[in-house]
Amino acid sequence: MDFEIRADRTPQGRRKLSRERAAYSRLMRQGYSNTQACRIVGVDRRTGQKWRNGRKPTGTQRTAMQPLLTAPEPLAVGRYLCEAERIHIADRLREKASIRTIAAELGRSPSTISREIHRNQHPVNGRYRPFAAQARADKRRPRPKPGKISQNPELRDVIQQHLDLRWSPEQICQALREQFPGRPEMHVVHETIYQALYVQGRGELRREVAAALRTGRAQRKPRRQAQQRRPRFADPMVMISQRPAEAEDRAVPGHWEGDLIIGKDGASQIGTLVERATRYVMLLHLPHFRTAEHVRDALLATAQTLPTHLKRSLTWDQGSEMAAHQDFTLATNIPVYFCDPASPWQRGSNENTNGLLRQYFPKGTDLSVHSPQHLLAVAAELNGRPRKTLGWKTPAERMHKLLAT
Numbered sequence: 001m002d003f004e005i006r007a008d009r010t011p012q013g014r015r016k017l018s019r020e021r022a023a024y025s026r027l028m029r030q031g032y033s034n035t036q037a038c039r040i041v042g043v044d045r046r047t048g049q050k051w052r053n054g055r056k057p058t059g060t061q062r063t064a065m066q067p068l069l070t071a072p073e074p075l076a077v078g079r080y081l082c083e084a085e086r087i088h089i090a091d092r093l094r095e096k097a098s099i100r101t102i103a104a105e106l107g108r109s110p111s112t113i114s115r116e117i118h119r120n121q122h123p124v125n126g127r128y129r130p131f132a133a134q135a136r137a138d139k140r141r142p143r144p145k146p147g148k149i150s151q152n153p154e155l156r157d158v159i160q161q162h163l164d165l166r167w168s169p170e171q172i173c174q175a176l177r178e179q180f181p182g183r184p185e186m187h188v189v190h191e192t193i194y195q196a197l198y199v200q201g202r203g204e205l206r207r208e209v210a211a212a213l214r215t216g217r218a219q220r221k222p223r224r225q226a227q228q229r230r231p232r233f234a235d236p237m238v239m240i241s242q243r244p245a246e247a248e249d250r251a252v253p254g255h256w257e258g259d260l261i262i263g264k265d266g267a268s269q270i271g272t273l274v275e276r277a278t279r280y281v282m283l284l285h286l287p288h289f290r291t292a293e294h295v296r297d298a299l300l301a302t303a304q305t306l307p308t309h310l311k312r313s314l315t316w317d318q319g320s321e322m323a324a325h326q327d328f329t330l331a332t333n334i335p336v337y338f339c340d341p342a343s344p345w346q347r348g349s350n351e352n353t354n355g356l357l358r359q360y361f362p363k364g365t366d367l368s369v370h371s372p373q374h375l376l377a378v379a380a381e382l383n384g385r386p387r388k389t390l391g392w393k394t395p396a397e398r399m400h401k402l403l404a405t
Helices: 018-029 034-041 045-053 083-094 099-106 110-120 130-140 153-164 169-179 190-198 207-212 292-303 325-332 344-357 372-383 395-404
Strands: 255-262 269-275 281-286 313-316 336-338
Touching: 018 034, 018 045, 034 045, 083 099, 083 110, 083 130, 099 110, 110 130, 153 169, 169 190, 255 344, 269 292, 269 344, 281 292, 281 344, 281 372, 292 325, 313 344, 325 336, 344 372, 372 395
Parallel strands: 255 313, 313 336
Antiparallel strands: 255 269, 269 281
């Protein structure tokens, strides 16, 4: 102990016993009983019970006393619950503690504790016994486990028959539940069928039935490894994080943001370009197609109308219409930067402008009916609106000043 136990234990009146309570808590965590811990610390046995169990507010005691957390000393949390943790779960369940409280005391997820109680409680009376629970968990743990399909010849034959008819595993699973509603041993999930086909060494299903799958493969093709993911475009993208800092603070003009607004049924579109410093808008005429080549040619035609000092960068999302971004950069010397996935705020000016353009081009309408002359008129009208962010100047005034200088 870090303090001396007083030799004289005569009553000393009401006083705070914070150090004694902390020492009592440590002893309880080490496995001492209430009587033993109270004798060592030097307090009455009933005081220890109040510390351990807590106390509700009463007439004289206005504030409640929270119970001590009697969880075992922190263990190295592994993948599986250990016997000491199961003993603690059983003790706290008898004390009517909630699952979330037990999980917090053990440093586990509440769902882990809930599953443990549900899986390993007594199948008849529903009581949770820690040593029986440990035995059940140990019995289930050995690997590899025999597959459900290999242990049930009837189930295996039914699955093979349906695979010969070129049914998908998910269709087979639903059919089994309808055909055998009262027989859970005949129910499987589709992943079980895939495992029986793909995992080597099991032999639960004939390997030739794998040819009945739509993919025709007898093994899985992993797609989540980084080295096996196909790049978005043939030419590598330059992400927005590498864009010059001058484009971020809008102090230097010539940095543009671009996107497409889509018409009815995705059959028509209009390209939009917004200059970040002046909010100047330019529209691209794309009535029928938005392939990479059509978008590239429209951007090239628009970029040729700009002076050199207004051609610094272009920021776009990762839409497939920008697959020819490298050709555009080589022809115009304008680098293209791509936003992160699902991050429209990285092109905030362009997103705001697209919302304004919907006043002229409502959603669900055919955008191919608008001629290039009409697009120029709409852009001129929008550029003639005064903007609060520009000190109530118009984008056209700001752009005219840049062109003049």
